Amino acid sequence: MFGNPDEPDHRKQLRESVADFVRREVSTKVLRVALASDGGFSPTRWKTMAELGWTSLLVPEESGGLGLEHGDMAALHHEIGRAALPEPLVVVPLLVMRALVLGENRALEQETLPDLLAGDRIATLAWQGKAGAMGSEAVGPAATGSGDGWSLSGKALFVPLATKAEAMVVAAKAPEGVVLLWVDGRPKVESLITHVDGTPQAVVNFDGVEVAAAKVIAGPEVGARILDDVLDTARLAASAELLGVMEQAFQTTLDYMKQRMQFGKPIASFQALQHRAVNLYIQIELARSALDRGVAALSGSDDFNERAAQISAAKSRCGDAAMLVVKECIQMHGAIGYAEECDLSLYVNRALGLAAWLSNSRAHRARWYSQQDAAKRKCDGP
Amino acid sequence: MAPDYNAMDELGFRLMLREFIQAECPPQLINQARRVRWHEAKDWCRKLSLKGWLAPAWPVEHGGMGLNVEKLIAYHDEFDNAGVARPPDIGIVMLGMLLVRFGSEAQKAHYLPRILSCEDVWCQGYSEPGAGSDLASLRTSATLDGDHWVINGQKIWTTLAQDSTDIFILARTDPAAKKQQGISFFLARMDAPGITVRPIRTLAGDEEFCEVFLDNVHIPKENIVGAVNDGWTLAKALLGFERLTHGSPKFAQMALSRLEAMARQLSVFEEPAFLDNFIQLSLDVEDLAATYARFAEALKSGAALGPEISILKIWGTETYQRISEFMIDVAQEYGTAVGPTLLGSEEVDPLGYYFLSRPGTIYGGTNEIQRNILAKSLLKMPG
Numbered sequence: 001m002f003g004n005p006d007e008p009d010h011r012k013q014l015r016e017s018v019a020d021f022v023r024r025e026v027s028t029k030v031l032r033v034a035l036a037s038d039g040g041f042s043p044t045r046w047k048t049m050a051e052l053g054w055t056s057l058l059v060p061e062e063s064g065g066l067g068l069e070h071g072d073m074a075a076l077h078h079e080i081g082r083a084a085l086p087e088p089l090v091v092v093p094l095l096v097m098r099a100l101v102l103g104e105n106r107a108l109e110q111e112t113l114p115d116l117l118a119g120d121r122i123a124t125l126a127w128q129g130k131a132g133a134m135g136s137e138a139v140g141p142a143a144t145g146s147g148d149g150w151s152l153s154g155k156a157l158f159v160p161l162a163t164k165a166e167a168m169v170v171a172a173k174a175p176e177g178v179v180l181l182w183v184d185g186r187p188k189v190e191s192l193i194t195h196v197d198g199t200p201q202a203v204v205n206f207d208g209v210e211v212a213a214a215k216v217i218a219g220p221e222v223g224a225r226i227l228d229d230v231l232d233t234a235r236l237a238a239s240a241e242l243l244g245v246m247e248q249a250f251q252t253t254l255d256y257m258k259q260r261m262q263f264g265k266p267i268a269s270f271q272a273l274q275h276r277a278v279n280l281y282i283q284i285e286l287a288r289s290a291l292d293r294g295v296a297a298l299s300g301s302d303d304f305n306e307r308a309a310q311i312s313a314a315k316s317r318c319g320d321a322a323m324l325v326v327k328e329c330i331q332m333h334g335a336i337g338y339a340e341e342c343d344l345s346l347y348v349n350r351a352l353g354l355a356a357w358l359s360n361s362r363a364h365r366a367r368w369y370s371q372q373d374a375a376k377r378k379c380d381g382p
Numbered sequence: 383m384a385p386d387y388n389a390m391d392e393l394g395f396r397l398m399l400r401e402f403i404q405a406e407c408p409p410q411l412i413n414q415a416r417r418v419r420w421h422e423a424k425d426w427c428r429k430l431s432l433k434g435w436l437a438p439a440w441p442v443e444h445g446g447m448g449l450n451v452e453k454l455i456a457y458h459d460e461f462d463n464a465g466v467a468r469p470p471d472i473g474i475v476m477l478g479m480l481l482v483r484f485g486s487e488a489q490k491a492h493y494l495p496r497i498l499s500c501e502d503v504w505c506q507g508y509s510e511p512g513a514g515s516d517l518a519s520l521r522t523s524a525t526l527d528g529d530h531w532v533i534n535g536q537k538i539w540t541t542l543a544q545d546s547t548d549i550f551i552l553a554r555t556d557p558a559a560k561k562q563q564g565i566s567f568f569l570a571r572m573d574a575p576g577i578t579v580r581p582i583r584t585l586a587g588d589e590e591f592c593e594v595f596l597d598n599v600h601i602p603k604e605n606i607v608g609a610v611n612d613g614w615t616l617a618k619a620l621l622g623f624e625r626l627t628h629g630s631p632k633f634a635q636m637a638l639s640r641l642e643a644m645a646r647q648l649s650v651f652e653e654p655a656f657l658d659n660f661i662q663l664s665l666d667v668e669d670l671a672a673t674y675a676r677f678a679e680a681l682k683s684g685a686a687l688g689p690e691i692s693i694l695k696i697w698g699t700e701t702y703q704r705i706s707e708f709m710i711d712v713a714q715e716y717g718t719a720v721g722p723t724l725l726g727s728e729e730v731d732p733l734g735y736y737f738l739s740r741p742g743t744i745y746g747g748t749n750e751i752q753r754n755i756l757a758k759s760l761l762k763m764p765g
Contacts, residue, residue, distance in 0.1 A: 254763070
């Protein structure tokens with residue numbers, strides 16, 4: 001099939017190493033056990049992933065990482081999506097570690113990064129003030145200056161890994177701008193939602209939390225920019241996972257339709273189903289194009305608005321396409337597609353979860369348009 | 383001696399074309415969604431011919447530009463970006479390429495220069511009343527009678543036959559053979575006795591295609607291309623690079639920009655329901671363009687075009703249709719006005735786009751046939 005042509009060798013090897021890992025270590029049975037556990041993932045598998053270097057792709061070499069490109073990151077997540085792996089490769093490396101790397105506090109980075117890279121410690125990001133929020137304009141927690149440090153109050157919604165995290169990056173809105181802070185210890189969980197893909201997300205309360213100056217990752221001049229940057233990078237990773245999820249769900253369904261006999265023939269021979277299958281294939285290829293364009297913008301453009309537009313275009317296409325693919329896969333499987341025991345359910349749930357997380361397709365379409373509109377006004381002049 | 387275009391840097395090549403199009407292309411050929419007629423396009427075609435730019439894909443020794451894939455894509459991009467209407471070019475893109483590959487030396491020497499000089503204008507006699515998607519079931523017959531082939535039958539949906547001087551015809555030469563195997567490829571003058579043309583008016587109001595009746599049409603024995611009964615193989619071999627251009631996003635892009643201009647006049651950008659759909663369609667076009675670019679890149683890096691190229695045709699034509707349907711919806715009562723209407727400061731024609739976007743999903747292999755092919759050859763679905 002028309003797929004990923006002309007990738008550099010190291011990227012092909014990265015894909016192969018994920019596929020190899022999945023063959024050796026992962027089965028749908030094992031996945032189900034992890035999903036049903038408290039954190040929704042397997043801590044031992046997480047440690048192995050860290051040993052394989054998957055937590056360190058975008059971390060610069062001088063900080064102990066691999067210093068690879070966004071295209072490599074997208075390839076990793078594409079393969080992770082194919083296997084529907086629930087480990088927090090978006091949250092810890094891209095939302096937490098990347099904030100530390102982009103931040104201004106080298107001492108804090110040196111203190112915290114090694115354990116995170118090694119998979120010995122889980123940390124999360126708390127920022128979100130409301131459902132469907134895009135970034136720094138809708139930060140939940142508030143901060144006020146207190147000596148050299150900051151006093152926090154308020155709440156963050158949809159905090160991932162809240163039951164497993166031993167530390168947090170917190171984005172808080174100060175009068176001077178958004179600050180990024182490191183908060184040690186377990187989050188104060190006010191309430192918990194378990195999402196359809198097994199990830200628990202919490203409302204975390206910050207009332208009375210004090211943060212010393214030494215734990216400031218980024219001050220109000222740069223905090224918003226870094227927050228928006230890590231969120232958009234994570235969105236691209238989630239888009240890549242969605243592509244993998246939909247491809248695998250589609251392939252599984254095609255295989256099923258070729259062996260499922262009704263009326264004396266494989267149901268894949270029915271034209272009505274063939275045409276619908278082609279429609280899904282088209283959406284998958286559009287999603288791949290949108291993702292590629294997003295990767296190109298993230299690695300090739302310094303213009304935040306241009307990058308935001310292309311990343312939103314990618315997330316909206318990948319989200320919509322994945323949602324279409326999995327619902328059609330349920331229908332094409334017939335009754336067994338509605339059974340939880342059918343492995344398709346892992347992909348359905350993953351698609352639902354990833355499509356909604358970090359803002360859904362509708363929100364991203366709106367952001368894409370507002371960026372286009374802004375760019376047009378910039379061109380037209382005052 | 384023609385310059386070596388393939389040795390030029392791409393930007394220089396593009397600018398050369400861009401400047402020429404800007405300076406020389408008649409304005410009535412720009413941003414025309416409808417198919418233009420020969421009398422409208424011929425002066426422009428002659429200008430291109432004098433420049434040596436009429437046949438980008440033909441080899442240099444036959445008077446073409448001999449472009450490699452990269453430059454060919456750039457060539458089409460520049461014409462598309464400038465909004466230049468596609469002239470009647472079947473002789474260039476179909477017959478010329480076919481003769482270059484399969485024609486005899488005498489045929490090449492006779493026909494190719496006449497196509498290049500715009501003296502001969504060709505049309506394609508493939509479809510018949512009983513042979514549309516199932517083209518191989520065609521019944522037009524050719525029988526050898528001394529020094530002549532005698533052709534009898536009927537062709538239909540022959541694009542711009544009324545403007546053409548010549549026609550190439552698929553006809554059955556062996557009624558006993560399995561259906562694809564008894565077909566041959568013929569060349570005929572349109573003024574030959576026994577050929578009658580009846581234009582067919584389309585929903586858009588144009589006479590874009592015709593019926594062509596063939597009653598005891600005598601053509602010289604040598605007017606066959608390739609071997610007897612080899613016509614189907616020849617016709618199929620033509621589906622090369624042109625399939626990329628069938629997937630060009632230009633029609634959808636043009637319609638979207640017209641939709642936007644019309645919507646501004648109607649002040650509907652404040653309506654959430656309008657905006658939601660407009661943004662969705664815009665992203666559909668963006669992703670079409672990104673996918674087109676991905677295919678173009680793959681071609682440039684030497685990949686062969688597989689059946690997957692059909693997704694461009696399917697998505698491109700259906701996106702164009704969705705945009706045009708939304709145009710007549712947004713236009714309310716203006717949406718049923720026949721012909722261009724002045725709306726504020728814009729001349730709009732939503733109904734025109736609605737009709738003009740219809741045939742894309744039918745010609746060149748209906749989108750249903752394209753889906754059949756993709757399902758079988760790419761997704762390996764049986765039956």
